[in-house]
Amino acid sequence: xxxxxxxxxxxxxxKGLAERLSxxxxxxxxxGGQTHSLLRWGLDQLLPPELxxxxxxxxxxxxxxxxxxxxxLALALTPGVVLCTYGDMLRVPGTQPxxxxxxxxxxxxxxxxxxxxxxALGLAQGAPHQQVVFLxxxxxxxxxxxxxxxxxxxxxxxxxxxxxxAHVRVVPAMEAILSDPANQVEAFLAAxxxxxxxxxxxxxxxxxxxxxxxxxxxxxPADLLGGLLEAVELLEGGTPRVANAxxxxxxxxxxxxxxxxxxEVFTPVDQPWRGLGVIPxxxxxxRSPYDSLDARRRFGLSAPIPAEDGQCPTCxxxxxxxxxxxGRSTPDQCPSFGGACTPEHPLGAPMVxxxxxxxxxxxxxx
Amino acid sequence: xSDQQERIRLGHGGGGTLMQELIDxxxxxxxxxxxxxxxxxxxxxxxxxxxxxxxxxxxxxxxxFPGGDIGQLAITGTANDLAMAGARPSRISVAMILEEGLExxxxxxxxxxxxxxxxxxxxxxxxxxxxxxxxGKADRLFLTTSGVxxxxxAHPIGPGAIQVGDQLLVSGDLxxxxxxxxxxxxxxxxxxxxxxxxxxxxxxxEACLLAGIRFHCLRDLTRGGLASALQELARAAEAELHLxxxxxxxxxxxxxxxxxxxxxxxxxxxxxxxxxxxxPEHRALAEALLAEQGGCWIGEVREGSARVVLRTRYxxxxxxxxxxxxxxxxxx
Numbered sequence: 001x002x003x004x005x006x007x008x009x010x011x012x013x014x015k016g017l018a019e020r021l022s023x024x025x026x027x028x029x030x031x032g033g034q035t036h037s038l039l040r041w042g043l044d045q046l047l048p049p050e051l052x053x054x055x056x057x058x059x060x061x062x063x064x065x066x067x068x069x070x071x072x073l074a075l076a077l078t079p080g081v082v083l084c085t086y087g088d089m090l091r092v093p094g095t096q097p098x099x100x101x102x103x104x105x106x107x108x109x110x111x112x113x114x115x116x117x118x119x120a121l122g123l124a125q126g127a128p129h130q131q132v133v134f135l136x137x138x139x140x141x142x143x144x145x146x147x148x149x150x151x152x153x154x155x156x157x158x159x160x161x162x163x164x165x166a167h168v169r170v171v172p173a174m175e176a177i178l179s180d181p182a183n184q185v186e187a188f189l190a191a192x193x194x195x196x197x198x199x200x201x202x203x204x205x206x207x208x209x210x211x212x213x214x215x216x217x218x219x220x221p222a223d224l225l226g227g228l229l230e231a232v233e234l235l236e237g238g239t240p241r242v243a244n245a246x247x248x249x250x251x252x253x254x255x256x257x258x259x260x261x262x263x264e265v266f267t268p269v270d271q272p273w274r275g276l277g278v279i280p281x282x283x284x285x286x287r288s289p290y291d292s293l294d295a296r297r298r299f300g301l302s303a304p305i306p307a308e309d310g311q312c313p314t315c316x317x318x319x320x321x322x323x324x325x326x327g328r329s330t331p332d333q334c335p336s337f338g339g340a341c342t343p344e345h346p347l348g349a350p351m352v353x354x355x356x357x358x359x360x361x362x363x364x365x366x
Numbered sequence: 367x368s369d370q371q372e373r374i375r376l377g378h379g380g381g382g383t384l385m386q387e388l389i390d391x392x393x394x395x396x397x398x399x400x401x402x403x404x405x406x407x408x409x410x411x412x413x414x415x416x417x418x419x420x421x422x423x424x425x426x427x428x429x430x431f432p433g434g435d436i437g438q439l440a441i442t443g444t445a446n447d448l449a450m451a452g453a454r455p456s457r458i459s460v461a462m463i464l465e466e467g468l469e470x471x472x473x474x475x476x477x478x479x480x481x482x483x484x485x486x487x488x489x490x491x492x493x494x495x496x497x498x499x500x501x502g503k504a505d506r507l508f509l510t511t512s513g514v515x516x517x518x519x520a521h522p523i524g525p526g527a528i529q530v531g532d533q534l535l536v537s538g539d540l541x542x543x544x545x546x547x548x549x550x551x552x553x554x555x556x557x558x559x560x561x562x563x564x565x566x567x568x569x570x571x572e573a574c575l576l577a578g579i580r581f582h583c584l585r586d587l588t589r590g591g592l593a594s595a596l597q598e599l600a601r602a603a604e605a606e607l608h609l610x611x612x613x614x615x616x617x618x619x620x621x622x623x624x625x626x627x628x629x630x631x632x633x634x635x636x637x638x639x640x641x642x643x644x645x646p647e648h649r650a651l652a653e654a655l656l657a658e659q660g661g662c663w664i665g666e667v668r669e670g671s672a673r674v675v676l677r678t679r680y681x682x683x684x685x686x687x688x689x690x691x692x693x694x695x696x697x698x
Contacts, residue, residue: 046682091694343690
């Protein structure tokens with residue numbers, strides 16, 4: 001990987017954007033990491049006012065169904081079970097407001113924080129008499145690591161390691177957004193890290209169908225402004241196509257080995273996204289023989305579909321999570337933002353995750 | 367337990383001969399006056415004038431980490447709290463809660479480290495206590511230290527003395543300790559490896575005092591990092607603290623690891639770094655003195671609401687908030 005573009009490029013990129021614009025445009029950055037970076041560096045303050053950014057749903061923690069969180073909460077309280085997951089997931093409420101994995105841990109549940117599947121494997125190997133369940137979330141960036149864990153568990157013949165999969169796929173969500181007649185997205189910044197695995201073929205199909213420019217974009221300030229400049233070029237030129245503004249990381253074919261692993265272990269399924277509803281082929285389920293590792297099967301839990309239908313139990317007039325995740329509202333338009341809902345006492349998942357739009361607004365913009 | 371390691375047993379805390387043996391063989395060397403170990407209380411003689419007194423408990427997992435251990439932290443941390451009051455650290459007490467099963471070899475290393483840290487901080491350990499709890503009732507070893515120091519600053523140091531126009535400096539680069547601990551805890555191998563920044567702060571404070579620097583406030587940047595310290599001071603002073611992000615020193619290795627793990631470097635704990643608030647006319651001298659350890663100027667106190675505003679390297683501004691609670695690595 002070559003080094004990132006120099007920060008010194010940022011002012012001239014911002015100037016270039018202002019010069020290139022001839023009319024207002026609306027661009028959605030898909031990935032929560034991009035939202036976070038934009039606000040953390042105050043890049044939105046450098047943009048011409050005609051360029052409107054809307055935050056996309058690319059926060060896997062935010063879109064994990066509340067019913068899946070409930071299942072994790074129940075498993076963590078099951079004697080003999082160790083529930084492990086990524087740090088961000090520990091503070092996401094399930095269907096009951098305020099009830100999260102940290103609370104369950106305080107109440108005696110066995111919850112362990114891991115930074116990745118490798119640690120989950122270590123937990124299972126180190127505690128052969130306990131059932132270790134890994135709540136596996138994330139886009140196609142983290143899914144290959146989960147797939148590798150599944151393969152290792154099978155190869156090692158581990159009988160005490162299970163997966164509670166909640167992996168989601170980005171492109172179906174972009175498709176769902178564009179399919180909504182009320183959507184205002186004129187171009188996308190696509191999530192660079194997902195593309196580093198998946199390549200650009202799926203995006204080509206999307207552009208073919210919807211005629212909306214998509215720019216593969218990274219996360220550094222200069223990456224983001226470079227991606228926006230490319231998007232504006234395509235919009236102004238009336239040339240909807242896929243452009244790669246993150247070439248130092250993303251190849252058009254992606255990472256074939258990681259993709260092959262994904263295909264070996266997972267199969268796309270219709271999946272409820274918290275706040276967004278069911279997204280066709282928007283999730284990943286374990287396929288045979290790896291489905292023997294599925295914690296839902298082992299512990300007799302229901303599949304995430306269609307029981308909750310993607311309805312967010314906390315969404316409604318007092319929590320606009322769903323609207324925010326679809327880019328229809330900004331966090332400050334929510335009546336609870338900063339009042340009843342803060343990172344200390346979140347109502348909706350976007351206030352929890354470090355990649356959630358509400359948390360980013362609260363943290364950097366108030 | 368089938369291994370051959372010597373371990374702490376409940377009996378080591380029972381007040382009997384096993385305990386006496388533990389004290390004689392392992393702890394006596396800690397004390398400045400080994401005879402004092404047999405007394406219930408230490409007698410202290412101080413010159414007339416104000417003293418500073420502080421206490422702190424230490425729980426850290428793992429007990430030993432790159433660049434330090436819980437023993438070094440417990441001595442250095444309490445000595446540093448005294449230094450933040452403008453006091454020369456002088457005497458310290460050590461109370462230990464040992465978990466049954468703690469390896470004696472580990473305890474020995476930590477005790478030796480405490481002795482070295484006491485030397486480095488110029489403090490005498492004058493009294494202590496030991497308790498042993500059943501396996502599972504503690505995380506191997508908890509330490510509590512209290513310290514007394516002699517205040518050498520002629521002016522009161524504290525949030526109440528902060529004024530609009532004051533200048534903000536830090537004594538070195540930020541985030542090393544917090545990241546070293548998180549890396550050790552989660553088995554992350556950082557390249558290059560990071561070590562804790564744990565070190566005594568009094569020498570830097572003393573050098574400034576001797577040079578005539580008038581500190582309005584000092585704050586060591588432990589839990590919650592610079593962000594929490596600034597937030598507290600902004601509230602106490604009812605003023606806006608303005609930072610220049612580009613001037614806040616963060617090592618590239620720390621910044622890169624934070625980027626990957628989703629941490630704000632200014633939320634990470636430090637164990638050998640402090641924030642100094644000085645009047646504008648003392649800024650240049652303080653900067654020159656702190657520069658020897660990598661310290662520098664980072665911002666100033668402005669009129670405004672009680673908040674911390676950070677100007678990014680791109681000229682935009684954002685808020686700097688303290689962490690919510692536990693630092694949790696994000697999914698990446």
